Amino acid sequence: MGEIVVLRHGQTEWSRSGQHTGVTDLPLLPEGEAQAQDLRRALAGRSFVEVWTSPRQRARRTAELAGLPVTGIDDDLVEMDYGGYEGRTTAEISAEVGRQWSIWRDPVIPGATPGETLGQVAARVDRVLARIQPRLADGDVALVAHGHVLRVLTARWLLLGPEQGALFGLPAGTFGVLGHEHARPVLTGWGLR
Secondary structure (H helix, E strand, O other): OOOEEEEEOOOEHHHHHOEOOOOOOOOEOHHHHHHHHHHHHHOOOOOEEEEEEOOOHHHHHHHHHOOOOOOEEOHHHOOOOOHHHOOOEHHHHHHHHOOOOOOOOOOOOOOOOOOOOHHHHHHHHHHHHHHHHHHHHOOEEEEEEOHHHHHHHHHHHOOOOHHHHHHOOOOOOOEEEEEEEOOEEEEEEEEEO
């Protein structure tokens, strides 16, 4: 049975500053490109039966620089839609709402652009996991995407609620490995470079 390798794209201007980046399509910074090239060396011993990316340029470019031949672009792998919190930091949002705000506990801003709920993100990644399952019989699958969506995907792989994604910090330009032990889904590596 193959493993799922989840790769977070390399550093962008907003990932470096802590700004929530959902729908904004930012390029990699030079350091993000270097991180992606480092992933090539880290993954050199693996072969993948599938490599799926988010359609965002930061994910596609990370896959390219990491030497991963993309076999599919999946809209379900886009980052969470932060609605009116797009481009804002947690500190800015917390100051506005008057308490410590968390994407894992609190809704995105209501209004004309409400964004997504964790439940909506979980429904997307559940579809991804359902499509991946049959391919794991043939080998490893790589998913190149974004921090929050991959953290929710990891929680769902481990049969946890989407809010438990809070437990799986994944810095830009790193990857994790989701596998099996005694036919149970497990986390076999995390935050790897």
